[in-house]
Amino acid sequence: MNRAAPTSTKTVRGVTLHGEPARETCFKVVSTDAEMAEWPDFSEQSRRERLHRHMNNECSAMEIAAQAVADFTDAPWDLRMAIARQAADESRHVAILHRRLKEFGGTKGEFPVSNYEWCVTGMIDNLPGRLAIENRTFEAGLIDILGQLKTTWRAAGDDRTADALEAILADEITHVRFANRWIRRLTEQQPGVLLLVAQAIRFLRAVNTALMPQVGETNTVGFTFTAEKQQAPAVDVDGRLEAGFTEEEVLEVLKQAGFRSILPAHVR
Amino acid sequence: MALSVRERADTFGTLRYVSVFAMETLARWVPTTPDLEAKVVFGRHIWDFAQHADGLGKRTHELRAALHYTLPPLPSYQAALDTLRASEATGDRVAMFYQAFLPDHEARYRRFLESTDPFLDEPSVRVVERNLADLPRMIADAAALRAERPDIGAGTAAASALARQLAAADAYVQHRSPAANVTESLA
Numbered sequence: 360m361n362r363a364a365p366t367s368t369k370t371v372r373g374v375t376l377h378g379e380p381a382r383e384t385c386f387k388v389v390s391t392d393a394e395m396a397e398w399p400d401f402s403e404q405s406r407r408e409r410l411h412r413h414m415n416n417e418c419s420a421m422e423i424a425a426q427a428v429a430d431f432t433d434a435p436w437d438l439r440m441a442i443a444r445q446a447a448d449e450s451r452h453v454a455i456l457h458r459r460l461k462e463f464g465g466t467k468g469e470f471p472v473s474n475y476e477w478c479v480t481g482m483i484d485n486l487p488g489r490l491a492i493e494n495r496t497f498e499a500g501l502i503d504i505l506g507q508l509k510t511t512w513r514a515a516g517d518d519r520t521a522d523a524l525e526a527i528l529a530d531e532i533t534h535v536r537f538a539n540r541w542i543r544r545l546t547e548q549q550p551g552v553l554l555l556v557a558q559a560i561r562f563l564r565a566v567n568t569a570l571m572p573q574v575g576e577t578n579t580v581g582f583t584f585t586a587e588k589q590q591a592p593a594v595d596v597d598g599r600l601e602a603g604f605t606e607e608e609v610l611e612v613l614k615q616a617g618f619r620s621i622l623p624a625h626v627r
Numbered sequence: 628m629a630l631s632v633r634e635r636a637d638t639f640g641t642l643r644y645v646s647v648f649a650m651e652t653l654a655r656w657v658p659t660t661p662d663l664e665a666k667v668v669f670g671r672h673i674w675d676f677a678q679h680a681d682g683l684g685k686r687t688h689e690l691r692a693a694l695h696y697t698l699p700p701l702p703s704y705q706a707a708l709d710t711l712r713a714s715e716a717t718g719d720r721v722a723m724f725y726q727a728f729l730p731d732h733e734a735r736y737r738r739f740l741e742s743t744d745p746f747l748d749e750p751s752v753r754v755v756e757r758n759l760a761d762l763p764r765m766i767a768d769a770a771a772l773r774a775e776r777p778d779i780g781a782g783t784a785a786a787s788a789l790a791r792q793l794a795a796a797d798a799y800v801q802h803r804s805p806a807a808n809v810t811e812s813l814a
């Protein structure tokens with residue numbers, strides 16, 4: 360389940376990443392958070408930017424799944440089916456968010472976009488590694504973010520967007536669950552798969568360390584990154600358990616997210 | 628005379644090859660097509676072809692071939708498929724896939740239905756009917772994309788050329804010699 364090295368690459372802050380996927384010229388594609396136009400408030404402009412950013416992230420997820428279908432032709436058929444389904448789900452998510460963006464008076468290309476997930480995942484030449492990064496890490500992180508965001512949008516009186524995010528969350532849980540199951544199955548069949556997963560996660564950590572915005576750094580709209588902003592979102596415990604993470608794994612995520620102090624002493 | 632069990636397995640194996648080829652072609656196009664609305668249509672249909680391939684591949688086993696038995700087509704039809712996959716402009720991709728390849732694919736399914744005994748081979752007929760039911764929706768999705776994005780280009784000349792190439796590759800099933808091996812997936 361290996362494929363050749365990426366055909367194009369780019370270097371950002373000393374890290375080599377996969378080249379960008381195709382985008383229309385209306386999009387300004389950037390590589391770091393500091394180059395994005397992210398507002399901390401919930402103004403009309405901020406709402407459009409949030410939908411626009413989420414739409415492009417779903418587009419990246421669709422491209423990653425599609426590329427895996429194209430790259431790993433010798434993967435087990437049932438796994439290929441699951442990834443093909445994921446590509447279709449992500450495609451629907453893009454369409455849902457694009458529709459909502461237009462309902463808000465927004466347009467594609469209105470704000471800068473970053474294809475971070477694609478550029479990181481595309482550097483991994485094996486399927487277990489890509490599943491570990493895209494599904495088990497990025498999409499699992501999205502479970503936490505969406506668990507929080509649907510409440511935020513609903514509290515702001517926007518049930519339509521909240522409903523959309525809730526539907527997307529259900530799909531993302533499915534994507535993480537099949538990846539968890541397949542990584543376990545592949546590891547049981549071939550213990551060396553664990554090494555591929557570990558290498559992929561190590562690469563992701565190195566990229567995150569290099570690209571994470573520094574406290575005090577300012578983005579293009581003048582927002583300054585703070586220590587609070589760097590914190591991981593609240594962990595969606597139920598969502599993660601539904602997605603096939605074990606209780607031990609969820610506890611580990613809680614610890615990393617800064618909830619160590621509220622956990623029972625025996626698991627800290 | 629109706630198709631034999633082996634001939635039906637070979638036809639299904641070839642149709643499965645074509646479905647997997649279509650799935651992989653759309654998958655390759657998603658990251659390499661710039662237009663967002665076209666990406667979305669291609670991405671949605673990857674799953675449709677995966678399901679078609681799955682149904683066909685389960686039926687091949689019932690027809691005494693391997694589970695997910697997959698048989699490459701005759702060279703002239705393969706050449707037409709390669710022409711489709713090699714297209715680059717968004718308009719050409721959309722037109723070639725939805726105005727040339729899919730109607731031809733539908734015609735090949737219908738030819739199978741005409742050549743098999745609907746009672747004797749009822750499970751195969753059901754698989755084909757289920758797959759056929761998806762094709763008008765996919766073609767309608769592409770038509771809606773064209774209506775939304777007329778600027779992506781008509782691709783008429785490319786689609787016409789591919790339609791001619793497909794029509795010239797009327798025979799497409801490469802029936803096995805008795806000693807031939809079966810494969811489970813595309814190389």
